[in-house]
Amino acid sequence: MFEFLDSDWFNISLQIVFLVALIYDVRKYRETKKNEYIINIVLTIGFAIWVLYPYYISYTGWNEGQKSEMLSHCKGDENSTKLCKCLDDMTFKNYTYEEYKKLDRNSSEYKDFLKDAKDDCLDDSWF
Numbered sequence: 001m002f003e004f005l006d007s008d009w010f011n012i013s014l015q016i017v018f019l020v021a022l023i024y025d026v027r028k029y030r031e032t033k034k035n036e037y038i039i040n041i042v043l044t045i046g047f048a049i050w051v052l053y054p055y056y057i058s059y060t061g062w063n064e065g066q067k068s069e070m071l072s073h074c075k076g077d078e079n080s081t082k083l084c085k086c087l088d089d090m091t092f093k094n095y096t097y098e099e100y101k102k103l104d105r106n107s108s109e110y111k112d113f114l115k116d117a118k119d120d121c122l123d124d125s126w127f
Contacts (some may be wrong), residue, residue, distance in 0.1 A: 011055050018048040055093075062097045086121035087114070 021044050029037035062070075070091070074084035091100060094113065103110055 011052065014051065015048075018044060018052075022048075062092050066097050067092065083118070083121050087117050090117040090120065 022041060025037045025040040025044065028034075029041065067088075070088045074081050074088065090113075094117075095103065
């Protein structure tokens with residue numbers, strides 16, 4: 001029902017909303033010097049970190065060598081390579097490198113993740 005919450009576009013638009021709110025509060029604080037805008041600024045920054053931290057840590061948890069190692073097995077025709085890269089990207093988003101190495105690939109949780117990721121990758125919607 002809420003699959004859009006995992007999309008990159010949702011995270012990008014959320015960053016824009018946080019940035020606009022932050023700029024608005026900074027501008028209002030400069031105009032009025034009211035303490036309520038400082039509280040809004042601190043809360044906006046805190047909430048942005050709380051919401052966006054898992055998104056960024058999943059991407060920064062993999063170095064380029066580890067990513068290229070994962071992507072090196074993506075060979076074949078264009079469609080299978082596209083699917084493979086999409087599945088790898090979903091893996092980069094959902095697991096850090098250490099979590100992925102420790103992961104039991106036979107667990108039902110991982111199989112559910114792969115099924116959902118494959119469905120998302122094969123979906124032709126523009127979201």
